[in-house]
Amino acid sequence: MSARQGPPITPAGMAALKARYDQLLGKERPEIVEIVSWAAGNGDRSENGDYLYGRKRMREIDRELGYLARRMKALRIVDPANQPDKDRVFFGASVELADEDDNRKTVTLVGDDEQDAGQGRVGWSSPIAKALKGATIGDVRTVRLPGGVKEWEVMAISYE
Structure with a gap:
């Protein structure tokens, strides 16, 4: 039985990916969720720039979080x-x-x-x-x- 070996990454490179993931999940996404919640409470969403931008940015963050999670799982740390x-x-x-x-x-x-x-x-x-x-x-x-x-x-x- 052979272990699947993914593309290599240095320990520092993996730490940088993890830091980016943590930054998005722990800081940027909660800030956007707060803005979207506030903007949603302001009535008509069709012309609400904060709401529309916030939703768009949240989708971008979620896409990047998904990519980073898949990538970190696939990579192999090589020191x-x-x-x-x-x-x-x-x-x-x-x-x-x-x-x-x-x-x-x-x-x-x-x-x-x-x-x-x-x-x-x-x-x-x-x-x-x-x-x-x-x-x-x-x-x-x-x-x-x-x-x-x-x-x-x-x-x-x-x-x-």
Whole structure:
């Protein structure tokens, strides 16, 4: 019997999803319910902006809560600190890369739900992450990007 394995996420990424869920459920939704209840008591609902907006916002919040609940249930928490082979690039690795012109950048491979290109956090299923999986220092990997093909050499690997 094999355990079903969902997409990976770091402990910090799961904590961020949980915090968003708690914020919506514990703060934003009750505030909207209060506004809608107040607005409903003001008579004609067909032209009541507070009521109409509140109902719309409540549906958005409920949709996001449902999505977050399903997503958190499906994800698998993987702690990069527990990676047994720290000489290779796997989930959670921070990798220093150099291109042909020795331009350097560092990327961290994280779950798709926590990717942020501006912070150098790339999703586990992104082209660059797929190209880097299993690489060691000194390996040159080819990445196919929308702008064309680019080669990167792995200069350093670390795990938080």
